[in-house]
Amino acid sequence: xxxxxxxxxxxxxxxxxxxxxxxxxxxxxxxxxxxxxxxxxxxxxxxxxxxxxxxxxxxxxxxxxxxxxxxxxxxxxxxxxxxxxxxxxxxxxxxxxxxxxxxxxxxxxxxxxxxxxxxxxxxxxxxxxxxxxxxxxxxxxxxxxxxxxxxxxxxxxxxxxxxxxxxxxxxxxxxxxxxxxxxxxxxxxxxxxxxxxxxxxxxxxxxxxxxxxxxxxxxxxxxxxxxxxxxxxxxxxxxxxxxxxxxxxxxxxxxxxxxxxxxxxxxxx
Numbered sequence: 001x002x003x004x005x006x007x008x009x010x011x012x013x014x015x016x017x018x019x020x021x022x023x024x025x026x027x028x029x030x031x032x033x034x035x036x037x038x039x040x041x042x043x044x045x046x047x048x049x050x051x052x053x054x055x056x057x058x059x060x061x062x063x064x065x066x067x068x069x070x071x072x073x074x075x076x077x078x079x080x081x082x083x084x085x086x087x088x089x090x091x092x093x094x095x096x097x098x099x100x101x102x103x104x105x106x107x108x109x110x111x112x113x114x115x116x117x118x119x120x121x122x123x124x125x126x127x128x129x130x131x132x133x134x135x136x137x138x139x140x141x142x143x144x145x146x147x148x149x150x151x152x153x154x155x156x157x158x159x160x161x162x163x164x165x166x167x168x169x170x171x172x173x174x175x176x177x178x179x180x181x182x183x184x185x186x187x188x189x190x191x192x193x194x195x196x197x198x199x200x201x202x203x204x205x206x207x208x209x210x211x212x213x214x215x216x217x218x219x220x221x222x223x224x225x226x227x228x229x230x231x232x233x234x235x236x237x238x239x240x241x242x243x244x245x246x247x248x249x250x251x252x253x254x255x256x257x258x259x260x261x262x263x264x265x266x267x268x269x
Contacts, residue, residue, distance in 0.1 A: 022220055025151050028096040030088075032147055034109055035064075038089050042184070044112040050122035054115060059085060061111050067094035068104060103150055113140030117187070127191040130199070134168060141171035152221055157249035165210030166229065172203040172231050179244045197240070204236050215268045226263035234259055 020117070021029055029211060040055045067090040096102060116136060119125070127133040145163035149155065175189040176199065182189060190196060214225045231251065238249035251259075 021224060022218075023104075024109045026153055028100055028102075028149070029241065031092045031096045032102075032107075032144075034089050034206075034223060034261070035093050036144065038086060039111055039114050043117050044217040050118050053118045057111060057118070057241065059113050061108070063090050063113070064093075064104075064107060066090070067097060067213070100151060102147060105195075106147050106150075109139040109143045116125065116140075120188075124188075126181050129191050130194065130202070134193050137168040137171045141167040152196075152217060154216055156216075159213055159216045162210040162213035162216070164227070165206045166213060166232075167210075169203045169206035169210065170232050172199065172206070173235050176203065176239050177235055177244055178199050179251050180246055180248055183245075184223055191213055200239055201235060204233065206266070207232050207236070211266065212268070214266055223263070230259040230262045231264070 009051050039057065042060060043053055048056070063085045093148055095106070113136060116139070127136070144165045145167040148159060149159060149163055176196065179190070179196075190199065214222050214229065217225055234251060234255050235249055242249050
């Protein structure tokens with residue numbers, strides 16, 4: 001499980017469907033991850049032109065619509081394995097959309113964000129300010145946390161607010177740790193006229209604000225999120241001490257010991 005699913009070259013600083021994920025939800029979490037991972041690849045991997053990427057994402061959105069339950073609760077006939085594009089994604093996802101009543105708006109929001117990535121990169125467009133970047137994070141990151149909270153049956157307003165803070169923070173952390181990679185790909189996430197140390201500090205503030213969510217989740221999910229939060233904060237430490245313009249920080253075994261110790265010390269405020 002991960003509270004943020006964006007990665008570069010399929011490297012993950014945060015665990016996906018780890019052993020801490022409740023077994024009865026692991027299949028749904030993996031299906032959501034594969035949906036987002038595949039869409040990210042369509043938007044970013046390979047040598048396709050921007051127009052080809054947008055066409056593929058449009059076809060991917062249509063496949064999502066076909067995977068949605070019909071009014072009578074049945075699965076769309078086109079979701080059969082031999083009739084669906086990306087069956088490895090949408091055959092299992094269709095089952096979990098039905099069995100868990102996944103909020104479809106969150107899945108579509110992720111596709112909106114991937115399309116925006118393609119367009120911004122194609123046009124060499126930069127974010128004008130932090131607010132514009134945060135509006136992007138509302139579609140690219142926050143839906144992931146909301147999908148997971150839905151699976152856990154946690155829907156109160158405060159928990160959703162904290163989840164959004166954690167997800168946005170993780171998205172920003174990924175941006176700032178990936179500067180050396182994204183810039184070579186023509187991706188510009190640092191808002192115009194902004195100061196990187198200030199943006200990194202803002203990501204830390206958001207993470208600390210959302211960390212209280214660990215006390216609203218049940219059992220193993222809470223421990224998973226504790227490690228996600230501490231992993232994000234640990235990457236922030238490395239960004240602040242290093243030079244993300246030239247080298248991407250990574251977690252090493254000694255970092256996991258620090259994260260686990262800090263995770264155990266997270267007390268309810």
